[in-house]
Amino acid sequence: MNLIDGRTTITGTRRLSWPWQVKLTAAEMHRPHSDPSPLDGVVLIPRHRIDWIQVVS
Known part of the structure; x- marks a missing residue:
């Protein structure tokens, strides 16, 4: 998903x-010019x- 800030x-x-x-x-945050960052928990x-x-099944 893309957030409304346009970068995340x-x-x-x-x-x-x-x-x-x-x-x-099992989420990861992707920002421009950096590696994905894993997010802990829910x-x-x-x-x-x-x-x-x-949504991909």
Whole structure:
């Protein structure tokens, strides 16, 4: 998913999500000009911070 800041992409395994947030595990944060950073535990991202989501099964 891409966040609304236009610079941050987060990839991971989607878990139970609600209309107001997305829950990810095994997530990584990707920013321009740097290596991906692993994120520990469960990541909760508010839907209003998300610009674009692609779900791959």
